[in-house]
Amino acid sequence: MTPRWLIVPAAGSGRRMGAECPKQYLRIAERPVLAYTLDRLHQAFPEAGLCLCLRPDDNHFTSDWVPFADYRRVPGGEERVDSVINALRAIEPLARDDDLVLVHDVARPCVSIENLMELAHHAARQPNGALLATPVADTIKRDDGAGCVQRTEDRRGLWQAQTPQGFRYALLRRALEAALSADGIGAAMVTDEASAVEALGLTPVLVPGRRDNIKITHPEDLALATHILAAQRPSGPTQETVAS
Ligand SMILES: Nc1ccn([C@@H]2O[C@H](COP(=O)(O)OP(=O)(O)OP(=O)(O)O)[C@@H](O)[C@H]2O)c(=O)n1
Numbered sequence: 252m253t254p255r256w257l258i259v260p261a262a263g264s265g266r267r268m269g270a271e272c273p274k275q276y277l278r279i280a281e282r283p284v285l286a287y288t289l290d291r292l293h294q295a296f297p298e299a300g301l302c303l304c305l306r307p308d309d310n311h312f313t314s315d316w317v318p319f320a321d322y323r324r325v326p327g328g329e330e331r332v333d334s335v336i337n338a339l340r341a342i343e344p345l346a347r348d349d350d351l352v353l354v355h356d357v358a359r360p361c362v363s364i365e366n367l368m369e370l371a372h373h374a375a376r377q378p379n380g381a382l383l384a385t386p387v388a389d390t391i392k393r394d395d396g397a398g399c400v401q402r403t404e405d406r407r408g409l410w411q412a413q414t415p416q417g418f419r420y421a422l423l424r425r426a427l428e429a430a431l432s433a434d435g436i437g438a439a440m441v442t443d444e445a446s447a448v449e450a451l452g453l454t455p456v457l458v459p460g461r462r463d464n465i466k467i468t469h470p471e472d473l474a475l476a477t478h479i480l481a482a483q484r485p486s487g488p489t490q491e492t493v494a495s
């Protein structure tokens with residue numbers, strides 16, 4: 252199943268990375284993170300319509316890194332959810348209610364082609380959409396606000412959400428507009444698309460994903476992503492050139 256639309260929020264500033272440029276432009280073997288992510292999406296869904304959310308003042312981006320023949324550049328918003336909703340609004344004249352939309356963080360360049368296709372397959376069949384996720388693998392502590400353990404949480408049934416997350420256009424639009432409305436849950440609570448759908452009382456499906464679909468967030472994640480991309484390279488045809 253090919254999604255009709257791919258939304259790639261790429262308008263973050265990379266505050267936690269603390270680099271000299273937003274993390275999507277940090278280099279892995281001379282190519283920016285953004286290029287790897289777009290290559291993966293293109294390998295899986297070359298026919299999809301890409302919406303790339305970029306900061307209006309972005310002076311790092313060049314279309315040379317976009318493998319899609321045609322794409323839309325959409326202005327990013329203050330928060331991730333604002334960027335995604337800008338993309339949904341931008342495609343409104345073309346999108347049909349039942350079009351499948353996949354949203355994938357630019358900061359997740361290691362997503363596998365198999366996981367992308369699997370997620371699209373499930374999202375297309377589930378009325379409430381689907382997301383890649385992994386069961387929590389570590390013991391989870393709640394702090395007491397002063398650096399000590401207040402308690403150990405029961406991790407049974409807990410999952411870490413990843414992207415992509417896939418929904419029909421009308422549902423995703425309704426969920427995000429409702430979340431951001433005056434009586435909605437608000438942008439701070441909508442850290443992924445599924446949270447907005449959940450706030451409607453609906454239940455997106457959890458699709459178990461690979462643990463190496465990391466989100467590059469902190470400085471050490473870049474080296475991790477470099478190793479993961481190099482290790483994944485023999486598994487299939489790719490334009491990627493990761494130093495081994
Ligand atoms: N206003 C924003 C904020 C984030 N993002 C995107 O949302 C994804 C996940 O966000 P995160 O990892 O938090 O990225 P940053 O916001 O860049 O990082 P930080 O929170 O450390 O500043 C990233 O692909 C990021 O570019 C976006 O499109 N628009």
Ligand SMILES: C[C@](O)(CO)[C@H](O)COP(=O)(O)O
Nearest residue numbers: 331356412413414442443466
């Ligand atoms: C959407 C996401 O990648 C799911 O794990 C994540 O929530 C986005 O990161 P943020 O740091 O919360 O913006």
